[in-house]
Amino acid sequence: MTKQARREAIEGVLFASPWLIGFLVLTAGPMIASFLLSFTRWDGISPFSALRWIGADNYGRLLHQDPSFIKALRNTGFYAMVSVPLGMCAALALALMLNQRVRGLAIFRTIFYLPSVVSGVATSMLWLWLFNPSFGGINFVLHSLRLPEPGWLSDEGTAMWVFIFMSVWGVGNTMLINLAGLQEVPEHLYEAAALDGAGSLLRFRHVTLPMLSPTLFFNLIMGIIGSFQVFTSAYVMTGGGPNEATLFYVLYLYQKAFEQFQMGYASAMAWILFAIVLALTLLVIRSSKAWVHYEGERAS
Numbered sequence: 052m053t054k055q056a057r058r059e060a061i062e063g064v065l066f067a068s069p070w071l072i073g074f075l076v077l078t079a080g081p082m083i084a085s086f087l088l089s090f091t092r093w094d095g096i097s098p099f100s101a102l103r104w105i106g107a108d109n110y111g112r113l114l115h116q117d118p119s120f121i122k123a124l125r126n127t128g129f130y131a132m133v134s135v136p137l138g139m140c141a142a143l144a145l146a147l148m149l150n151q152r153v154r155g156l157a158i159f160r161t162i163f164y165l166p167s168v169v170s171g172v173a174t175s176m177l178w179l180w181l182f183n184p185s186f187g188g189i190n191f192v193l194h195s196l197r198l199p200e201p202g203w204l205s206d207e208g209t210a211m212w213v214f215i216f217m218s219v220w221g222v223g224n225t226m227l228i229n230l231a232g233l234q235e236v237p238e239h240l241y242e243a244a245a246l247d248g249a250g251s252l253l254r255f256r257h258v259t260l261p262m263l264s265p266t267l268f269f270n271l272i273m274g275i276i277g278s279f280q281v282f283t284s285a286y287v288m289t290g291g292g293p294n295e296a297t298l299f300y301v302l303y304l305y306q307k308a309f310e311q312f313q314m315g316y317a318s319a320m321a322w323i324l325f326a327i328v329l330a331l332t333l334l335v336i337r338s339s340k341a342w343v344h345y346e347g348e349r350a351s
Contacts, residue, residue, distance in 0.1 A: 088318040095314035109319035120320070122295050123303040130211065130299070131278035134218040139270055142222040143263075146229035160230070167223030171283035174221070179204070179288050182213050204289055207296040214284060214297060225270050232266030233259070261344045268335070268343045275331050279324060300324055 052060070064071075089109055093102040113120045149160050166174070181188045182203040190200040201209045236259060244254045260267075282301040285291060291298035291306070304324070308317030 085318040085321055088315050089322050090319075091315040093314050094312040095308065096312060105315070109316050110323070112316070113319055113323065119295060119298065119303060123298045123300045126211065126296070126298055127279055127281070127300040130214060130218075130281065131275060134215045135271070135274040135278050137215065137219050138222045138225060138274060139267065141219050142225035142229050142270065143267075145222070145226045146233055147259075149226070149230055150233045160227075164223035164227055166221045172287055174217070175284045175287035178213065178217055178284075204297075205293055207293050210289060210293060210296045213288075214281065217284060218278070225274070228270060229263070229266055232263045236262040262346065264343045265345060268339050272332055272335055275335065276328055279328055 090104060090106055091102050092105050092109075093099075145163050149156060149163065182190075184190055184200065184202045184205060187203070189203070193200050203213055204210050240258045240262070241254055244258050249257065280301055281299045282305065285297050285299045285302045286305070289297045291302055300320070301324070304317050304320045307313045307320065
C-alpha cells in the first residue's frame with residue numbers, strides 16, 4: 052500500500068469512527084452483554100458481584116416451567132398471523148385507490164397516512180376511549196343501532212381483536228411504500244396487457260402484483276418484525292389483561308426485566324425472540340425465489 056493509499060484508508064476509518072464507536076457501544080456491546088446475562092441470575096440493580104452464573108436454566112424455565120411465557124408467545128403468534136396479512140391487504144387496497152388520478156388526492160393521502168405518525172401513547176388513549184364498554188364511541192353507535200355491545204378490552208374473546216383492528220388502522224407507512232412501488236410500474240406494461248385483451252383483474256394479476264412483489268416482500272418482512280414487537284398499546288390499554296389475553300411477548304419481557312427485576316430471565320426471552328424473528332425472516336427470504344420478481348431478472 053502506497054503512502055497516499057494508507058493515508059486515505061486512515062482518513063476513511065476516522066470519518067467512519069463515530070458510527071463504529073456508536074455501533075460498538077450502543078448496539079454490539081449491549082447485545083453481547085444481554086447474551087451473557089441470559090445465562091445468569093441478576094436483578095439489574097445489585098452490583099455485578101451479586102451476579103450468579105446458572106447456565107441454561109433460564110431457557111429451561113422459559114420452555115418448560117413458565118405458562119405465561121407460552122401464553123405470551125401464543126398471543127403474539129396469533130396476532131402476527133392475523134394482523135400482518137390483513138395489514139398488507141389493507142395497505143395495498145389503499146395504495147391502489149390513492150394511485151388513481153382524482154381531484155383532492157393529496158388530501159386523501161395525508162388522511163390515510165396521518166395515523167402512522169401519531170404518538171403510540173396518544174393513539175392508545177384514543178382507542179381506549181373508543182372501545183370503553185360504558186361510554187365509548189363504538190358501543191354508543193352499537194347501542195343506537197340496537198346491536199350487542201361487547202366488553203371489548205375487558206372481554207378475553209374480543210380484546211385481541213381490538214389490537215388487530217388498531218394495527219390495520221395504522222398501515223399508513225406500508226400504504227405509502229406500496230404507493231411508491233405502484234408509481235414505479237411502467238405504464239407500457241399496462242398498455243401491452245390491454246392490447247392483448249386483459250381486463251382490470253388480469254392486469255392486476257399479471258402486471259401489478261409481479262412488478263410490486265419486491266415492495267410486498269419488504270413490507271412482509273417489516274410487518275413480521277413489527278408484529279413481534281407490540282408493546283406500547285398493550286402496556287397502556289390492558290397491561291396484558293384480561294387474564295393474559297393480551298399479554299404480548301415484549302410486554303411480558305418488560306414485566307420480567309423492569310417490574311420483577313429478573314434481568315437474566317428477560318435477556319433469555321430477548322434472545323429467544325431474536326431467534327424466532329430471524330427464523331421467520333429467513334423463511335420468507337427463502338420463499339421469495341418463488342414469488343418475488345425483479346424487472347431486471349425478468350428481462351434477462
